[in-house]
Amino acid sequence: MLISKPPDIPPSEITDEAVYNGRRRFLAAASAATAGLFLNRVSAADLPPDLPGLPPARPSPFSTHERKTPYRDITNYNNFYEFATDKYSPATLAASLTTRPWTVTVDGAVRRPGTYGIEELIRMNPLEDRIYRHRCVEGWSMVIPWVGFPLNRLIRQVEPTGNARFVKFVTLYDPREMPGQRSDILHWPYVEGLRIDEAMHPLTILAVGLYGRVLPNQDGAPVRLVVPWKYGFKSIKSIVRISFVEKQPLTTWVRAVPSEYGFYSNVNPRDDHTLWSQARERRIGDFFKRPTLLFNGYGEQVAQMYRGMDLDKYF
Ligand code: MTE
Numbered sequence: 001m002l003i004s005k006p007p008d009i010p011p012s013e014i015t016d017e018a019v020y021n022g023r024r025r026f027l028a029a030a031s032a033a034t035a036g037l038f039l040n041r042v043s044a045a046d047l048p049p050d051l052p053g054l055p056p057a058r059p060s061p062f063s064t065h066e067r068k069t070p071y072r073d074i075t076n077y078n079n080f081y082e083f084a085t086d087k088y089s090p091a092t093l094a095a096s097l098t099t100r101p102w103t104v105t106v107d108g109a110v111r112r113p114g115t116y117g118i119e120e121l122i123r124m125n126p127l128e129d130r131i132y133r134h135r136c137v138e139g140w141s142m143v144i145p146w147v148g149f150p151l152n153r154l155i156r157q158v159e160p161t162g163n164a165r166f167v168k169f170v171t172l173y174d175p176r177e178m179p180g181q182r183s184d185i186l187h188w189p190y191v192e193g194l195r196i197d198e199a200m201h202p203l204t205i206l207a208v209g210l211y212g213r214v215l216p217n218q219d220g221a222p223v224r225l226v227v228p229w230k231y232g233f234k235s236i237k238s239i240v241r242i243s244f245v246e247k248q249p250l251t252t253w254v255r256a257v258p259s260e261y262g263f264y265s266n267v268n269p270r271d272d273h274t275l276w277s278q279a280r281e282r283r284i285g286d287f288f289k290r291p292t293l294l295f296n297g298y299g300e301q302v303a304q305m306y307r308g309m310d311l312d313k314y315f
Pocket residue numbers: 001077078079080081082135136137171190218219220231232233234235236237238
């Protein structure tokens with residue numbers, strides 16, 4: 001993200017689409033025939049490998065009905081600097097991450113601080129399927145079927161005090177498991193933050209799964225933030241600490257390049273980054289670019305939180 005222009009989607013991914021779709025149709029037809037099942041528009045290429053399942057998740061009215069990005073694209077085109085600065089290696093390198101057991105500590109300005117095991121977090125919070133648009137500042141986008149629960153559920157459980165104006169999220173720091181942390185490409189551990197009303201917003205979730213199965217490591221296992229109206233880098237992966245604080249936290253990308261990455265990072269087609277125009281985006285799998293929407297198309301739900309703010313100043 002920081003150092004070079006992003007590789008555009010390789011031409012092979014575009015020109016191969018007919019072949020790719022043909023293979024998907026063939027696989028779908030073959031498995032439907034053998035198992036005697038109707039796959040209802042979900043092709044075999046969309047289904048994850050044999051990762052453990054999760055408790056049943058209920059559908060959410062916040063889900064988009066747009067075509068979901070295939071599982072293999074969501075899990076092979078990742079930004080996860082703790083493992084690599086390219087998008088293809090995290091899929092293999094992140095295998096070194098131990099995600100069970102795992103704990104998340106919730107502390108700071110709350111009446112009931114605590115440390116939760118990942119299984120406990122999943123048990124405590126009914127899961128939902130949330131199909132969200134995901135827009136990276138680099139100009140690509142996906143549609144991702146997350147499984148998770150609203151962050152505001154956890155926030156209510158810990159009872160924030162009046163001093164809790166912001167929420168700070170921190171990724172695991174362990175250079176033995178996360179080889180990218182042996183370099184100083186970023187300041188570690190990765191830190192992100194939200195204003196308390198953004199954190200409480202019903203669209204903001206903690207995701208623990210993808211396509212109905214546990215989250216693959218490269219996508220931020222075992223638990224990550226998802227804030228669908230903001231650029232992808234706000235959606236911090238592999239979280240170990242959530243702290244309620246009074247002052248706006250210094251987040252990783254703001255610390256690295258404050259002129260390019262703002263704290264708010266709301267998707268804004270007017271607000272270009274030096275390397276990437278934000279006016280348009282390429283949905284992974286599409287040939288033509290499409291216009292980018294303010295707040296990534298979630299303006300109806302979130303715009304009121306920014307009323308009166310100059311979004312070009314608070315970018
Ligand atoms: N979280 C951590 N800990 N480390 C990272 O490098 N990259 C961010 C974000 N969360 C990142 C992270 C960026 S730049 C993006 S675009 C999204 O994760 C990518 O999420 P995805 O790989 O699931 O698409």
